Amino acid sequence: MVVTSSAIRDASAARVLGETIVALATPPGRGAIAVVRCSGADARVVAARTFRPATPGPLESRFVRFGHVVDAEGCVIDQAMALYLAAPSTPTGEDVLELHVHGSPVVVRETLAAAQSAGARMALPGEFTRRAFLNGKIDLSQADAVADLIEAEHRGAARAAESRLDGTLRDAVRALRDPLDAALEELAAAVDFPDEVPAPNSASLAALVSALRDGAAELRASWEMGRLLREGLSAAIVGPPNAGKSSLLNALLGEERALVSETAGTTRDTLDGQTVIDGVLLRLVDTAGIRQTDEAIEAAGVERARRAAAQASLLIVVLDGSAPLAQDALTVLEQTRGRRRLLLFNKADLGETGWQQWLASPGSRESETTIFGSVLRSSDIERTKSALASLGWDDVAPDPARPHLASAWQAQAVEEAIAAFDRVLETLHAGHPADVCVGDLVEASAALGQLSGEAVTEQLLEAIFSRFCIGK
Numbered sequence: 262m263v264v265t266s267s268a269i270r271d272a273s274a275a276r277v278l279g280e281t282i283v284a285l286a287t288p289p290g291r292g293a294i295a296v297v298r299c300s301g302a303d304a305r306v307v308a309a310r311t312f313r314p315a316t317p318g319p320l321e322s323r324f325v326r327f328g329h330v331v332d333a334e335g336c337v338i339d340q341a342m343a344l345y346l347a348a349p350s351t352p353t354g355e356d357v358l359e360l361h362v363h364g365s366p367v368v369v370r371e372t373l374a375a376a377q378s379a380g381a382r383m384a385l386p387g388e389f390t391r392r393a394f395l396n397g398k399i400d401l402s403q404a405d406a407v408a409d410l411i412e413a414e415h416r417g418a419a420r421a422a423e424s425r426l427d428g429t430l431r432d433a434v435r436a437l438r439d440p441l442d443a444a445l446e447e448l449a450a451a452v453d454f455p456d457e458v459p460a461p462n463s464a465s466l467a468a469l470v471s472a473l474r475d476g477a478a479e480l481r482a483s484w485e486m487g488r489l490l491r492e493g494l495s496a497a498i499v500g501p502p503n504a505g506k507s508s509l510l511n512a513l514l515g516e517e518r519a520l521v522s523e524t525a526g527t528t529r530d531t532l533d534g535q536t537v538i539d540g541v542l543l544r545l546v547d548t549a550g551i552r553q554t555d556e557a558i559e560a561a562g563v564e565r566a567r568r569a570a571a572q573a574s575l576l577i578v579v580l581d582g583s584a585p586l587a588q589d590a591l592t593v594l595e596q597t598r599g600r601r602r603l604l605l606f607n608k609a610d611l612g613e614t615g616w617q618q619w620l621a622s623p624g625s626r627e628s629e630t631t632i633f634g635s636v637l638r639s640s641d642i643e644r645t646k647s648a649l650a651s652l653g654w655d656d657v658a659p660d661p662a663r664p665h666l667a668s669a670w671q672a673q674a675v676e677e678a679i680a681a682f683d684r685v686l687e688t689l690h691a692g693h694p695a696d697v698c699v700g701d702l703v704e705a706s707a708a709l710g711q712l713s714g715e716a717v718t719e720q721l722l723e724a725i726f727s728r729f730c731i732g733k
């Protein structure tokens with residue numbers, strides 16, 4: 262069921278906003294400081310009962326005070342700094358109290374207990390952010406962005422989340438939804454007051470809907486980029502033994518991650534590493550050299566290599582370009598044909614027999630990304646990185662600042678809007694009057710509204726806020 266955000270806000274607000282919540286806002290464990298955060302109407306009461314300032318006088322909003330945290334009996338738990346923020350200009354829109362105590366698990370536990378005796382209850386996962394949403398501080402795409410920002414493991418993902426937090430996606434959605442809602446209002450008026458308001462012109466409505474559909478399709482296309490920025494790309498390094506696969510992994514990572522030796526069959530198991538190219542996370546997997554073998558452990562390694570290759574979105578096929586291409590090399594080339602792959606003919610410093618053999622073979626006539634070089638040369642590693650970027654993200658460097666979809670529920674909402682736009686266009690092209698389209702236009706508007714949180718289901722709210730940890 263789709264309901265408006267104000268209805269959800271009213272219902273949920275009545276249910277939860279009365280209570281004051283508390284949680285540890287910093288990671289659990291030991292640290293220099295830990296921040297225990299309270300939000301709700303009674304934050305001031307909690308402050309009065311748990312914090313004793315070193316100098317007399319009440320806490321003032323936005324001023325940090327030094328003092329002691331005390332338990333229900335008035336016994337000192339720890340020295341602390343207290344920051345009080347008065348509603349409504351706070352992250353949650355409610356009164357907020359932060360107690361900065363020493364980062365000791367015991368102190369944290371006792372401070373949380375003191376806050377609970379003072380009237381607060383433990384927060385549920387994501388409840389602080391949920392309150393920010395319910396109080397109109399952020400929209401849903403921003404709430405999702407907060408979760409992404411916390412989860413981000415590299416700069417590209419963090420910058421993408423930040424830009425959505427800034428509202429780039431919300432603004433892009435509004436640019437579609439505002440004209441759509443204006444058209445809907447006009448249609449509704451014509452239906453309600455046929456004598457006073459002229460029926461809208463079908464041709465101009467069709468032109469508008471067609472432009473909105475294009476905008477929505479552009480957003481849909483941005484999902485690919487959003488996913489790339491968030492999850493990165495998996496690339497398996499495969500090839501026959503001794504070709505230089507592990508040397509390539511080390512060079513790309515800039516560290517001696519994998520063992521390298523002149524003995525063929527050095528790598529037995531798969532090895533992971535991560536690097537960032539053009540702001541995109543590349544999840545690399547080095548694998549055992551693929552060849553026919555009777556040796557049980559090596560065979561198991563080869564099996565794992567095949568599995569890693571099957572799961573990766575991109576393959577880096579490393580071959581010895583200096584020596585004649587043996588059967589193992591030809592088999593790997595054949596078995597990875599048709600996959601998104603980069604062919605790296607390595608060991609150029611030792612010769613080019615294998616490379617020339619490849620150039621003379623029919624396979625080389627397919628247009629493929631191919632490099633002849635040496636993983637021991639930094640210029641060739643740079644060429645390899647550029648080649649990976651153009652293979653992985655189609656020559657267009659992903660731009661985190663561009664509006665983009667970042668999760669499956671957003672992609673689904675846009676998909677629903679596009680389907681509704683298509684139905685409207687079909688109806689209009691079939692010559693039906695514009696007012697027949699009201700239902701589909703409402704659906705399109707509701708689908709887009711989900712992105713900004715202006716029309717959302719309880720189920721969706723649950724799905725989004727359950728992604729958070731307690732204390733966020």
Ligand SMILES: Nc1nc2c(ncn2[C@@H]2O[C@H](COP(=O)(O)OP(=O)(O)OP(=O)(O)O)[C@@H](O)[C@H]2O)c(=O)[nH]1
Binds near residue numbers: 522636637
């Ligand atoms: N001269 C030269 N030697 C290289 C080059 N790349 C790798 N090597 C050497 O080739 C040998 C094999 O390198 P590895 O990186 O272990 O090869 P691998 O493909 O991981 O081998 P396995 O794990 O056995 O499948 C090592 O002695 C490397 O130092 C290169 O471009 N030029």
Ligand SMILES: [Mg+2]
Binds near residue numbers: 506507508521549
């Ligand atoms: Mg290796």
